[in-house]
Amino acid sequence: MQNPRESALDVLMKVDKKEALSHIAIGETLEKYQFSDKKDRAFFTRLCQGTLERRLTIDYVINQYSKMKVNKLKPLVRALLRMGVYQILYLDQIPDSAACNECVKLAKKRGFSKLSGFVNGVLRTVSRQKENIVFPSREKDVVKYLSVSYSMPEWIVRHFLSNYSEQDTENIVRSFLEPKKTTLSWMESNGSREELVDSLKREDITVKDGELLPEAIYITHYDFLKRLSSFRQGRFIVQDESSMLAGKIADVKEGQDILDMCSAPGGKALYMADKLHGTGQVLARDLTEYKVELLEENMERTGFHNIRSQVWDARILDEDLRESMDVVLCDVPCSGLGIMGKKHDIKYNLEEKVLKELVSLQREILKTAVAYVKPGGVLIFSTCTINPKENEDNYRWLAAQPGFEPEDITSLLPEYLRIETAKEGYIQLLPGIHPCDGFFIGKLRRMK
Numbered sequence: 001m002q003n004p005r006e007s008a009l010d011v012l013m014k015v016d017k018k019e020a021l022s023h024i025a026i027g028e029t030l031e032k033y034q035f036s037d038k039k040d041r042a043f044f045t046r047l048c049q050g051t052l053e054r055r056l057t058i059d060y061v062i063n064q065y066s067k068m069k070v071n072k073l074k075p076l077v078r079a080l081l082r083m084g085v086y087q088i089l090y091l092d093q094i095p096d097s098a099a100c101n102e103c104v105k106l107a108k109k110r111g112f113s114k115l116s117g118f119v120n121g122v123l124r125t126v127s128r129q130k131e132n133i134v135f136p137s138r139e140k141d142v143v144k145y146l147s148v149s150y151s152m153p154e155w156i157v158r159h160f161l162s163n164y165s166e167q168d169t170e171n172i173v174r175s176f177l178e179p180k181k182t183t184l185s186w187m188e189s190n191g192s193r194e195e196l197v198d199s200l201k202r203e204d205i206t207v208k209d210g211e212l213l214p215e216a217i218y219i220t221h222y223d224f225l226k227r228l229s230s231f232r233q234g235r236f237i238v239q240d241e242s243s244m245l246a247g248k249i250a251d252v253k254e255g256q257d258i259l260d261m262c263s264a265p266g267g268k269a270l271y272m273a274d275k276l277h278g279t280g281q282v283l284a285r286d287l288t289e290y291k292v293e294l295l296e297e298n299m300e301r302t303g304f305h306n307i308r309s310q311v312w313d314a315r316i317l318d319e320d321l322r323e324s325m326d327v328v329l330c331d332v333p334c335s336g337l338g339i340m341g342k343k344h345d346i347k348y349n350l351e352e353k354v355l356k357e358l359v360s361l362q363r364e365i366l367k368t369a370v371a372y373v374k375p376g377g378v379l380i381f382s383t384c385t386i387n388p389k390e391n392e393d394n395y396r397w398l399a400a401q402p403g404f405e406p407e408d409i410t411s412l413l414p415e416y417l418r419i420e421t422a423k424e425g426y427i428q429l430l431p432g433i434h435p436c437d438g439f440f441i442g443k444l445r446r447m448k
């Protein structure tokens with residue numbers, strides 16, 4: 001990586017122009033420069049992620065000190081200013097003068113010499129005024145306050161406030177800005193947990209036990225996961241504990257037939273295949289070839305033989321599978337409001353009207369899902385969102401289907417998650433309140 005700031009600038013512009021999703025653009029650059037200096041790669045990643053996750057706060061600050069509003073600026077100048085302000089406000093180890101100078105140099109290098117003075121002026125003013133910035137007052141307008149302070153669009157803040165207390169809403173939006181955990185899910189079929197931990201430590205990775213499940217391992221100080229020998233040997237998959245919990249609640253037993261209707265890139269399907277210990281079968285489906293290829297890459301890496309992939313639109317009923325499955329997992333496409341800390345694009349790209357469309361798509365998928373569960377079998381419904389219309393309402397609809405009843409999941413949960421709703425068959429995990437992504441899991445059984 002010749003210049004991490006220039007690489008970050010390219011990513012920020014691509015994302016701003018909606019030419020790529022940020023995690024993909026960042027991942028591609030890291031892959032391209034996988035042998036570059038570890039420090040440069042870490043700085044590049046922080047600069048991209050930090051600038052993106054704080055974008056609304058940064059834009060508010062730029063608008064205070066620039067005579068031209070952020071949305072009127074040329075894309076390159078906008079990206080440079082955002083990146084510069086991020087360094088000035090949030091990266092203590094970078095002197096403000098270095099942040100300004102490097103942005104000015106990049107403006108000139110990219111053919112914007114005439115605007116380099118403007119870039120310099122705005123950044124130097126922000127640097128001088130950074131202790132005096134006036135942010136919206138909580139007392140006057142709590143929505144604006146939470147939106148600007150935690151870089152969250154106002155409609156999402158309003159949406160959270162309509163479902164949660166002001167304090168819980170603040171905890172949720174704050175949590176999205178906290179340092180992200182990378183969590184590995186140990187694949188027990190491919191070696192012991194001790195062997196995995198030893199192998200990670202040998203490659204200088206800091207390892208800590210997860211909080212909710214024994215499979216979970218938190219890692220820090222790693223550089224490029226795909227280069228680790230334990231990754232190549234399929235000893236783990238990257239998976240948040242909330243997703244592992246969906247697999248755990250499915251409570252699979254050796255020899256079972258399992259259908260995962262929306263499975264790519266395969267996290268939960270692999271978790272369940274692992275628990276079958278080489279027996280039974282997971283049929284893992286997704287909508288497109290591209291998605292199924294992502295799943296297949298992970299299948300190949302873990303080497304599991306009891307999982308089969310297939311392109312299939314989950315809205316279409318497959319008569320051949322009617323009442324044939326011990327476990328059906330329906331991890332539906334959703335608004336993703338629970339994972340905005342990891343996927344920064346969601347909060348900026350999602351539109352309120354899409355929430356409704358998602359509920360009807362989910363309902364279409366759930367309608368076919370119920371048909372596949374054999375008498376005595378279970379249906380697991382999950383999402384990575386925190387929207388009652390996508391979660392509790394859909395779950396209630398499922399519970400009202402003839403022959404289905406909610407199943408108490410209390411005994412399958414770690415002690416501290418044994419909340420009241422678990423008895424009614426579901427749990428809503430909230431970021432900032434529980435130590436994982438925002439996630440919903442519900443379980444129902446078809447009566448014999």
Ligand SMILES: C[S@@+](CC[C@H](N)C(=O)[O-])C[C@H]1O[C@@H](n2cnc3c(N)ncnc32)[C@H](O)[C@@H]1O
Pocket residue numbers: 243261262263264265266267268269285286287288291312313314315331332333334384
């Ligand atoms: C939440 S993600 C699944 C994550 C996956 N279960 C895992 O643990 O890795 C939802 C998936 O639903 C897929 N999807 C969307 N519409 C679909 C449809 N009509 N039929 C099948 N899959 C669909 C998306 O491609 C996406 O991969």
